[in-house]
Amino acid sequence: MQIKNFKMDQSLKELTEHRTVVLPMACYETTINQNIHGYIPLHWHEEIQLVLIVKGEALFQINEDRITVREGEGLFINSGCLHMAEEMNQSGCFYICLNVSPHFVLSQELYTTFVYPYIQATNLSYLHLHPGQPWGKNSLDAILSIHRLLQQKPPFYEISITVQLSLIWQNLIRNGFEPEYDRTEMQKNRRIKHMLQWIHTHYTEKIKLDDIARAGQLSRSECCRYFKRILKTTPLSYVTEYRIQKSLVLLQQAESNVTEVAYQVGFNSTSYFIDQFRKSMKITPLAYKKSKKMDDGS
Template sequence: MQIKDFVVDQNLKELTKHRTVVLPIACYETTIDQNIHGYILLHWHDEIQFVLIVKGEAIFQINEEKLVVREGDGLFINSGCLHMAEEKNHSGCVYICLNVSPHFILPQELYTTYVYPYIQATNFPYLYIEANELWGKNILAAIVKINQWIQQKSTYYEIDITVQLTFIWQNLIINGFQLEYNQTEMLKSHRMKQMLNWVHLHFAEEIMLDDIARAGQLSRSECCRYFKRILKTTPLSYVIVYRIQKSLALLQQAESNVTEVAYQVGFNSTSYFIDKFRKSMNMTPLAYKKCRMDDC
């Protein structure tokens, strides 16, 4: 199953249901450039995520760090971490994505000791999984098995999946990470999500830098430092990009027109919207609309 539109709420929390009919997990293949935006939007979720790159290469951002994940390798993304992905060098990147509720990894009696400390650690937002390491090879092979079992739904496949999840987690933690819990880092993450939440609630309105800073209980300069460090952009530039992202779904509606969409997503000038859209999407809003209508 290909998820082409990663829907997030005002807190950037992904709304995709990460579960099968009976299990609190989801496993599916994703072709990055087939997403409605051409890349995977910045988002987060309570589930932990495992990724296996099947084809090409991908650039992932987790919190404020960026890294390239090569074909055949994988990635662990911890619960609650902001992340996004784009393909590298038009490589046609395809990856298997496995999302799992942390509470489903191990029985409750073991959760407190072997899972909870890892999802709370502030120095463990992600882990690169190399196929040439035995523990990494084990994890990646288990992801493939789980993906196959979910598609085939053979007898007792749910039990097979739970066994593999335990195996995955064991291979993840045998590395002996020294976990850290930094209250300052926790507060930074909370404030960043507060500011993004405010932007996503008010994107259609006039937005000033003071408004965004106030949402995170920060000064204007500190607000700018947060966005520069984590998102590599300015607060108001992020607002423009987010407005353009919100315009994509509206432009695909048959009855919509460019001017109406521009005002609906917070631009007070059609020409300014067209200019920013072209720079972001390498085409005009009208060209994008026609392309989507023709399914090109």
């Protein structure tokens, strides 16, 4: 299964319920360029995420860090961390992704000691899993085993999955970092989420830099530094890009037209929308709409 259009609330928290019928986890087979945006947009969720690159390579961003992950490598992405992914070098990147509730990693008796401190740690947003390291290879093999178990569902596969998850977690906490808790980092994470949530609530309205800064309880200059450091862009450029991404779904609706969509997503000029859309998507909104209509065979 692949999610091609991520549904998120205003804070970028993903709304997909990551679970099978009986297990508080989900497994996705993701081809990045098949997502509606052409990449995996910025989002976060309470579940931890385990990634194994099956083909190609991808650039992942986790909070402020950017990391290239190649075929045969993987990632552990911690609970609550903002992350996104884009394909590199037109490699047709395809990966297995496990989203797992932290409470399912170990038994309730062990959760407080061996899970909670690590998902709260500010120095453990992600770990790069390398097949050349024994503990990394063991973790990657376990991800693949869980994927097969969920596909084949042999007798007692649920128990087998818990064994593999315990193995992964033991590898991570043995070979990762000693957990640290930096209040400044925690506050920074909350502030960027508050600013993003404000933008996602008000993107159809006129937005000023002062408004975004106020949402994060920051000065204008400090607000700009947050966006530059974490999202590698300016606050108002982020607003423009977010509006364009919101327009993609609307443009695919048969009855929509470019002018209406431009105003619906917060642009006050059709020509400016077309210009910004072309810069971002390398295609005009009308050409994009026509291409999607052809893809649907209508």
